[in-house]
Amino acid sequence: MSKRFKAALATLLSVPFLLAYLIWRWLPILVDYIIRHILGYESFPHSVNWLWYAILGFFSAWYIFSAIAVGGLFLAASWVYNRRKIPQPSKRTSPAVSFIVPAHNEEKTISKCIASLFKCAAAYPGYTEIIVIDDGSTDNTRKVAEATFKMNWEKWPYIKAKVISHKRRMGKAAAIKTGVNKALGKLIATVDADTWWEPDTLRRLVDRMIAENLDAVTGFIHPSDGNEDKNLYVILQQLEYSQGLGIYRCAQALGNSILVIPGPIGLYRADVLRKILSEVELKSITEDLELTLEMQKRGYKIGYEGRARSTTVAPHSFRILWGQRKRWFIGGLHNFLSLHRGLLLKRGWLALILWYSLVMGYAGALIELTATFSLPILYWFAPDRPYFLYNLILYSLIVFMVGVFQHAAALKFSYNRYNHRRLLFYTPLYPLLRYINIFARLICLIRYLMGERGIWERKDRPTIQV
Numbered sequence: 001m002s003k004r005f006k007a008a009l010a011t012l013l014s015v016p017f018l019l020a021y022l023i024w025r026w027l028p029i030l031v032d033y034i035i036r037h038i039l040g041y042e043s044f045p046h047s048v049n050w051l052w053y054a055i056l057g058f059f060s061a062w063y064i065f066s067a068i069a070v071g072g073l074f075l076a077a078s079w080v081y082n083r084r085k086i087p088q089p090s091k092r093t094s095p096a097v098s099f100i101v102p103a104h105n106e107e108k109t110i111s112k113c114i115a116s117l118f119k120c121a122a123a124y125p126g127y128t129e130i131i132v133i134d135d136g137s138t139d140n141t142r143k144v145a146e147a148t149f150k151m152n153w154e155k156w157p158y159i160k161a162k163v164i165s166h167k168r169r170m171g172k173a174a175a176i177k178t179g180v181n182k183a184l185g186k187l188i189a190t191v192d193a194d195t196w197w198e199p200d201t202l203r204r205l206v207d208r209m210i211a212e213n214l215d216a217v218t219g220f221i222h223p224s225d226g227n228e229d230k231n232l233y234v235i236l237q238q239l240e241y242s243q244g245l246g247i248y249r250c251a252q253a254l255g256n257s258i259l260v261i262p263g264p265i266g267l268y269r270a271d272v273l274r275k276i277l278s279e280v281e282l283k284s285i286t287e288d289l290e291l292t293l294e295m296q297k298r299g300y301k302i303g304y305e306g307r308a309r310s311t312t313v314a315p316h317s318f319r320i321l322w323g324q325r326k327r328w329f330i331g332g333l334h335n336f337l338s339l340h341r342g343l344l345l346k347r348g349w350l351a352l353i354l355w356y357s358l359v360m361g362y363a364g365a366l367i368e369l370t371a372t373f374s375l376p377i378l379y380w381f382a383p384d385r386p387y388f389l390y391n392l393i394l395y396s397l398i399v400f401m402v403g404v405f406q407h408a409a410a411l412k413f414s415y416n417r418y419n420h421r422r423l424l425f426y427t428p429l430y431p432l433l434r435y436i437n438i439f440a441r442l443i444c445l446i447r448y449l450m451g452e453r454g455i456w457e458r459k460d461r462p463t464i465q466v
Contacts, residue, residue: 016072094126098185102175116196136169219308246414255349286331
C-alpha cells in the first residue's frame with residue numbers, strides 16, 4: 001500500500017473513535033433534554049452514593065466504546081476491503097483442484113454436497129476430482145455417496161470422484177489428512193459434508209487466490225435449516241454470520257489476520273496444506289482454527305472472497321446450538337491461550353485481532369451479563385427512579401438503532417441487500433442468540449480454567465479402504 005493510501009486509511013479508521021467520543025460526551029445531555037423538554041418530566045434527584053454513578057458511567061462508556069468505536073472500526077475496515085481494486089492476472093489459469101469431503105454419518109446431506117461439487121467442477125475448466133473420506137460411518141454414507149457419483153456421471157462422466165473409507169472413526173483432522181495424501185490437485189478445497197457450494201464458488205476462490213498470490217482463501221457461509229430457512233435459531237445465525245463474515249472477516253482480511261478457514265469452505269495450496277499436516281498433529285477440537293493459526297504462525301497469506309458462496313446446515317435447536325458453541329469456545333481458548341499463545345505476543349494486526357477476540361469475547365461477555373443483572377439494583381438505588389427509567393428506555397432505543405444499522409450494513413456486505421429476506425426485522429430477537437453465546441463463553445472459560453480441553457473425535461492411525 002502507498003503512503004497516501006495508508007494515511008487515508010488511518011484517517012478513515014479514526015472516525016469511529018471520534019464519533020464514539022462525541023456520543024459519550026453529548027448523548028447524556030441530549031437524553032436529559034428529551035426527558036425534560038419533550039417528555040415534560042422534571043427530575044428531583046436525591047443524594048446517592050458516588051459508586052452508583054461510577055458503575056452506571058462505566059457500563060455506558062463500555063457500550064459506546066465497544067459498539068461505536070470498535071464496531072465502527074471493523075465496519076470501516078470492511079468497507080475499505082470491499083472497495084479495494086483486486087489486481088487482475090494477465091492470463092486466467094485453472095490449476096488442478098481436489099475436493100476433500102470428510103464425512104461421518106452424513107447420509108442425509110452428503111448427496112446434496114456432492115451434487116453441488118459436480119456443478120462446481122463442471123463450471124471449472126481445469127482438472128478436478130472429488131474425494132469423500134468416509135470416516136468410520138455406521139450409516140449409509142458411503143453407499144449414498146457412490147450412488148450420487150453414478151447419477152452425476154451420467155451428465156459429467158469426465159469428473160473424477162471416489163470414496164475412501166476409514167474402518168473406524170479417526171476424526172475429522174485424520175480424514176482430511178487421508179484425503180490430502182491421496183489428492184492429485186495443486187489446490188485442495190475442503191468442504192464439510194453438510195455443505196453445498198454455488199456453481200461459481202470454485203472459480204471465484206481460485207481467481208482470488210491467484211490474483212492476490214494467496215496460500216489459502218475462504219468464502220461466505222450461509223446458514224440454513226436445509227429447507228426454507230424458517231427456523232428461528234437458523235434465522236438468528238444468518239444475522240450472526242452476516243456480521244461475522246460480512247464485517248469482521250473482511251476486516252481481518254484487510255490486515256492478513258484471518259483467524260479461521262472454516263470447514264464448510266476453504267481452498268489451500270496443496271503443498272502448504274500437505275506440509276503442515278505432515279509436520280503438526282492437530283490437537284484441538286476446532287481443527288480448522290488450529291490449522292489456520294498454524295498457517296499464520298508460519299507467515300502464509302490467507303484471503304477472503306465474499307462472492308464465493310456456500311450454504312451449510314446450521315443448528316436448528318437449542319441443544320445442538322449449545323453443543324456447537326461449547327466446542328467453538330473451548331477450542332478457541334485452547335488455541336489462543338495454549339497451542340498458539342505465542343501469536344498474542346507478536347507485533348501486528350493478528351495479535352490485536354486475537355486480543356480483541358479474548359477481551360471483547362470473554363471480558364465483554366462478563367461485563368454485559370453483569371450490566372444486565374445490575375439493572376434492578378441500579379433502579380432500586382437510583383436518586384430518581386422515573387428519571388432512571390426514562391434514561392433506560394431512551395438508551396435502549398439508541399442501542400437498538402445502532403444494532404439495526406450494524407446488521408443492515410452486514411447484510412449489505414454479505415448479500416448486497418440491506419434487508420435480505422427481511423432478516424432485519426428479527427433484530428429485536430437477536431439478543432436471544434447473543435445471550436446464548438455469553439453464557440456459553442463464560443461456562444467454557446470456567447471449564448477451560450479447570451483443565452477441560454474438549455473431546456471431539458478419536459485420533460488413532462487410520463485404516464484405509466478404497
